[in-house]
Structure formats: structure tokens, C-alpha cells
Amino acid sequence: xxxxxxxxxxxxxxxxxxxxxxxxxxxxxxxxxxxxxxxxxxxxxxxxxxxxxxxxxxxxxxxxxxxxxxxxxxxxxxxxxxxxxxxxxxxxxxxxxxxxxxxxxxxxxxxxxxxxxxxxxxxxxxxxxxxxxxxxxxxxxxxxxxxxxxxxxxxxxxxxxxxxxxxxxxxxxxxxxxxxxxxxxxxxxxxxxxxxxxxxxxxxxxxxxxxxxxxxxxxxxxxxxxxxxxxxxxxxxxxxxxxxxxxxxxxxx
Numbered sequence: 361x362x363x364x365x366x367x368x369x370x371x372x373x374x375x376x377x378x379x380x381x382x383x384x385x386x387x388x389x390x391x392x393x394x395x396x397x398x399x400x401x402x403x404x405x406x407x408x409x410x411x412x413x414x415x416x417x418x419x420x421x422x423x424x425x426x427x428x429x430x431x432x433x434x435x436x437x438x439x440x441x442x443x444x445x446x447x448x449x450x451x452x453x454x455x456x457x458x459x460x461x462x463x464x465x466x467x468x469x470x471x472x473x474x475x476x477x478x479x480x481x482x483x484x485x486x487x488x489x490x491x492x493x494x495x496x497x498x499x500x501x502x503x504x505x506x507x508x509x510x511x512x513x514x515x516x517x518x519x520x521x522x523x524x525x526x527x528x529x530x531x532x533x534x535x536x537x538x539x540x541x542x543x544x545x546x547x548x549x550x551x552x553x554x555x556x557x558x559x560x561x562x563x564x565x566x567x568x569x570x571x572x573x574x575x576x577x578x579x580x581x582x583x584x585x586x587x588x589x590x591x592x593x594x595x596x597x598x599x600x601x602x603x604x605x606x607x608x609x610x611x612x613x
Contacts (some may be wrong), residue, residue, distance in 0.1 A: 362541045370494050373483045375501050381422050383500030388434035392457030394430045406441045407449050431456045436471035444470045495528040502526050509549050517591040524595035543582045554592040561607050
């Protein structure tokens with residue numbers, strides 16, 4: 361997980377289209393696909409992009425039984441598309457091709473809340489008009505991944521526990537680390553009685569390799585910072601810092 365706060369950009373690996381849809385509180389109303397045009401889908405005559413209008417169509421496009429490698433921008437009203445200039449359409453084409461913005465990725469005409477891009481290696485690069493939307497998605501994603509891992513390892517106990525949603529206030533405690541790059545390793549979850557532990561790491565300076573290379577390579581070069589713990593009996597989440605000096609360094613960055 362990597363955040364650039366100035367541009368409201370997040371770069372993540374492991375958060376799926378389904379995770380996004382489950383976690384986001386403000387669902388996109390309508391979408392323009394920034395990927396290759398599908399002649400079998402509705403096409404906006406002003407921009408030339410495929411468009412998906414209203415909840416059912418949007419949901420069908422976003423959920424994982426549709427194309428995994430999706431790139432899109434949301435918009436408020438279909439009539440807003442008429443006001444896009446050729447230059448603005450060119451900016452949108454560049455977003456979908458180069459995976460980065462030329463100008464602000466938030467358009468007054470579209471009133472978009474998101475720009476959602478899938479990089480060639482499967483990593484997600486998403487712009488959020490309101491960054492708290494990302495924290496909500498991340499909290500839902502972490503909770504669901506921990507719950508599913510526990511149920512895989514303890515199938516005979518899977519119906520006994522309902523997992524409490526991780527509070528975003530805990531995520532914000534490592535906000536400064538996410539600016540540098542943070543890794544949660546769900547492959548190394550420890551289960552001891554009623555205590556579940558997920559280690560988290562400070563990513564190396566090469567976090568930008570996440571854009572093009574195998575993201576799991578980051579774990580090998582990352583530094584252990586702490587542990588995220590969940591207690592089944594009390595349904596509480598806690599953050600344990602094991603290397604406070606790394607957290608302090610990130611605050612001074």
C-alpha cells in the first residue's frame with residue numbers, strides 16, 4: 361500500500377475489484393471505461409468510450425466475474441459527457457494508456473470521485489477525490505482477508521466467529537508509513553488461541569517497482585515494523601509497534 365496525498369493517489373496490490381465494491385461507501389453512479397472499446401457495449405458518442413449507466417450495469421462491470429483488468433472513471437450525469445472537450449478526452453486516453461495524470465484527475469464537468477487503473481502486473485492505481493474512501497475500503501479488505509484466512513485454517517470453527525470491522529482510526533495510526541509504502545503479509549498470519557496476528561512492514565525505497573514488477577518481491581526487502589492483532593473473544597483490533605524508530609523516521613520524512 362502506497363499513498364501520495366497531494367494527488368490523492370493510492371497504489372496497492374491485493375485489493376480486488378470486489379474488495380473495492382464491497383468497501384467503498386459512495387458507489388460510482390456511472391462509469392466510462394478507459395480501456396479498449398468493446399463494440400458490443402454501449403458507446404458514448406462524445407468521448408468514444410464505453411459507458412456503463414446506473415447501478416446494475418456498473419456492478420456487472422466492476423465485479424470479478426467481468427474483466428479483471430479494468431480501467432475507468434466515474435461521472436455524475438450522462439449529459440455531462442456532452443461538455444467534454446477534445447483535449448479532455450485526450451487526457452482521459454492518456455490516463456488509460458500511461459496510468460498517470462497530465463492534469464488533475466478530478467474533473468469539474470464529470471464530478472468524478474474516482475479514477476481506477478489496473479497496471480500490467482495487476483496492481484491497482486486509484487485516485488480518490490476523498491482519501492477517507494480509501495481507508496474504508498482498506499479496512500473492509502483487511503477484515504475480509506483475515507476472516508477468510510482464519511476460516512481456511514480453522515474450517516471447523518468458521519461459523520463460530522463473526523469478525524468485527526477494523527476501525528479506520530487504527531489504519532490512520534500507520535498513515536505516515538503508507539506514504540512511504542507498507543506491506544501486510546497475510547501469508548504469515550499467526551493464530552494462537554484467540555489471538556490472530558498479521559505482520560506489517562515498511563517497504564523499501566523501490567516501492568515504485570510495484571508498478572511494473574512482481575509485488576511480492578517487496579516482502580523480502582521490507583523491514584518489520586509491527587503487528588496488527590485481532591482478538592476473537594473480544595472482537596478487538598490492536599496495533600503493536602515493534603520498531604518505533606521506523607515509525608518515528610516516517611513521521612519526520
